[in-house]
Amino acid sequence: MASVMQHGIVVPEALADHLKMKLNREGPFDYMIEQGGVIPNLEDLTLLESFLRDSIGAENDSRSIPAGFTFLGQFIDHDITLMELKMNQDDLSRRFPVTAFVNRRTPFFELDSVYGLGLEAPGSGEILFHPDGKFRLGTDTGGIEQDVPRDAETERALIGDPRNDENKIIQQIHNLFQRLHNRFIDEGQGYADARLSVMRHYQYMILNDYLARTIRKDVLEWVIEHQAPAYRALGARHGGVPVMPLEFSVAAFRFGHSQVRGGYALNDRFGAAIFSDNPDVQDLNGGRKLEPRHAIDWKFFFGTIGEGPVQPSRRIDPLLTPALRLLKSPGIPDATVDSQASPRSLAKRNLFRAAQTGLISGQSAAAAFGYKPLADDQLGLEIVPPPAGQKLIRHTPLWYYVLQEAHVQEDGQRLGEVGSRILAETFVGGMLAAHYSVLKEGWKPANPALGTMEGIAAHVTG
Incomplete structure (x- = not known):
């Protein structure tokens, strides 16, 4: 493989091309589908959100998707999207033009959130890496390297994307990919080759494990055969600049929120709620150093449901676990206050963000792709009282539509x-x-085992 020299490091040419593009860390968002139609008002969306939660304790389990894939989806999202508004402060109750949003990640599935600008970046390189090209790892309070590295005083995560410190599960997925890189170096590869190897296994796993479980096989095969025509057309409108579709980032890829369980067992000794409003109750929120009892046994998260201790994700449908009304993610101003500008409910945030960006309805998206839209009586919106219910039936928010479509078409x-x-x-x-x-x-x-998350976890931790 052809190589070039960057900052004194021999880098494969394909990877060098990536690194050149990564230096421009601002990409556009835009619509993949032509926009138009009525945008629901916030009052109607607030009313809809009040019906989108399961009763406490109802997990509504999937038969086929293990719990780890919920957080793998979050990890992938952090790799390819970081939406920022070119304003002083985001306000989900206001409309903004699409040009007001920028993406601070690259949409190439290259583990941008893990590698940052890489070893070859002056300043940040030595923070993330040892001189031999291995990642610096974080130790838990028992001295085991299964956490992300942290500032000794503040415990702030020293990683490519701080969002990967949001909870104890994504923390340790981040750590898995760092350790996979280090394992490849232990097996004789240099930094750049190890990085390329990790990227290859990551992309292959996404296509053949994550997407194979998550989306329809016939649709994936068609899009591969036709080389993603809608995405290519979007890129062509921007002169080849990599674009992140708003239909994906604001709606469809937020389907994973419906998969979140109320709580998880991390191993055979410790389990907890994903979020808790009670400061005296242990939850799985991140932002702090791991304890040994928090170390994940990956057999609880990846594998075959029904075999061993594998926990299932929840089914994909519009009903979210009540815990997601207690959102405490980093970056949300004063998370104890619920407001239209910054609601704590994750469902409300998703619905408001789509309205803020003027996103089309699910029916319009179906028609644009040549699919028959869901019938009115399949939308599940009869629970929303009139007149809001009738308006939402005519113009169903895309995020809700994607969840209800999964429920109707794929159980x-x-x-x-x-x-x-x-x-x-x-x-x-x-x-x-x-x-x-x-x-x-x-x-x-x-x-072949390294083409799955189950195999990657076993290889790293075995």
Whole structure:
């Protein structure tokens, strides 16, 4: 493989092309589908949100998707999207033009959130890496390297994307990929080759494990065969600049919120709620050093449901666990206050963000892709009293539509037509737009087990 020299390090040419593009860390958001139609008002969306929660304790389990894939989806999202508003403060109760938003991540599935600007970046390189090219790892309070590295005084995570410190599960997924890189170096690869190896296994796993479980196989195969036509058309309108579709980032890829359980067992000795409003109750919120009892046994998160201790995710449908009305994510101003500008309910935030960006309805998205929209009596909106219910039936928010479509068409086991198409276009299109991707090379792992998250976790921790 051809190589070039960057900052005194020999880097494969394909990776060097990536690094050149990463230095421009501002990309646009735009619509993949032509926009139009009525945007629901915030009062109607607030009313809808009040019906989108399961009763306490109801987990509504999936039969096919293990719990770890919920947080793997969050990890992937942090790799390819970081929406910022070119204003002093975001306000979800106000409309903004699409040009007001920028993406601070690259949409190429290259583990941007883990590698940052890489070892070769002056300043940040030595924070993330040892001189030999291995990641600096964080130790838990028992001295085991299974946490992300942290500032000794503040416990702030010293990683490529601080959002990967939001909870104890995504913390340790981040750590898994750091340790996979280090394992490849232990096996004889240099820094750059190890990085490329991690990227290859990551992309292959996304296509053949994550998407294979999450979206319809026929839709994924069609989009690969036709090389993501909707995504390519979007990129062409921007002169080849990599674009993040708003239909994906604001709606369809937020389907994972419906998969979140109220709580999780991390191992056979410790489990807790994902969020708690009671400061005296242990939860799985991040932002602090791991304790040994928090170390994840990955057999609880990846594997085959029904075999061993694997926990299932929840089904994909519009009903969210009550815990997600207690959002305490970093970056939300004064998370103890619930307001239209910054609501704590995750469902409300999703609905408001779509309205803020003027996103089209689910029916319009279905028609644009050539699918038959869900019938009025399939939308599940009869629970919303009039007149809001009738208005939402005519113009159903895309995020809600994707969840209800999964429930109606696939019994919540995977996404339906519209959701699958938006994900397939974005994943396949983003990989094909990159200078390097496994789709272009037809690459497969020498060890087939490393093409799955179960295998990656076992390889790293075994």
